[in-house]
Amino acid sequence: MGGVGFAMGVLGGLLLAHAAYTTIQYRGMLKIVEEEFSGPPMNVVVELLIAMTLCMVAGLTVPGKFLSILPDSDDNRVVSLPANLDFMIFNHRGRVLPSDADLKLKK
């Protein structure tokens, strides 16, 4: 999806540049026929709209996935609090549980 989105973004950018170029040419032509510039021609407007759509799609897909903002979604739903490690104490019932005697830090 990222690759396709990126290609669409590039295409949108190119279209945008082409629209700018066409407008400049159109204005140059208007100067020759000595008419007032009232707005860009129809094909440029359509080109701009398409370019905008393409750029928008690229902007939404390329950077990454959307994160959920719902409090009860799986990403946000808090199921347990972290163990309060700053206040941990060591004389608990784990003392009587056997630990693997082979564990040893080798030097």
Place this chain on the structure above:
Amino acid sequence: MVGAAEEAQLNRLENQVDNGGGGAWEYLCLVRKLKARRPDKVLKHGLSILNNPKARSNLGTEEWTLYEQVAIAAMDCQRVDIAKDCISVLSNKFPGSTRVGRLEGMLLEANGAWADAETTYRRLLEENPNDQVVQKRMIAMAKALGNISTAVEYLNKYLEIYMADQDAWRELAEIYVSLQMYKQAAYCYEELILCQPTVPLHHLAYAEVLYTMGGLENLQMAKKYYASAINFTGGKNTRALYGLCLCSVAINQITKGRNKEDKESPELQYLAAEALVKDYKEKAPAKLTLVTSTLKSMKLIS
């Protein structure tokens, strides 16, 4: 905070690591990030990395973090010998470090040498009076010795200075609950809800304290907080659903025979009971009959 997705990832990694599937370092990182307390697993898999010179050197500077993590896990498993070895490696690398000094104090604690541990902590506090972790260790030590009233006193003093420390508020709330001082515990949970208004577990704990205190007003409040816990979890917290059912039954008992205006609409409790039945049908069909008969006796389902 441990989200549902993160918890699933932790369990998956733990399974994978336990069955020799690799990914021990990722697992240890996740345990550290989520502040989970899994000392036996951390000890086993952490040592397997530390005893493998190649894997250890791959970690770069993270190696020392792992030594610290394994040392604490070893103390939690009462393997003082391993903890001692880890800490001596660290103190050779970082002589005079406060962080290693804290570990040495904890080692003395694990050994049961409380007086020596206290001297160590007092020395660290003299060097840096604002060291929060050392102050918390002093509180924990008072708790470990069984001096709960001293621990409460220290915690209150500590919280006067560091009011934004949520862990400390939680600890104090839990101590108060264990002492059955529910009014004080409720205050602590209010602070926690103020700090983190979207954590359902604080709402749940507060509701439970209120429900335990009893009385019509407290029960009605408890019901509201149970409802907000359900809201934040999307109804996936069974404890909150049960709490809501029990609250409404208790409220109905108190308001029985009073005029209709005092009574609340019964829809919420029926919905909660329905959600419970549905949950059990999906996840634990064997217990379904038990739940339905209990709910029936409370007249929440027909």
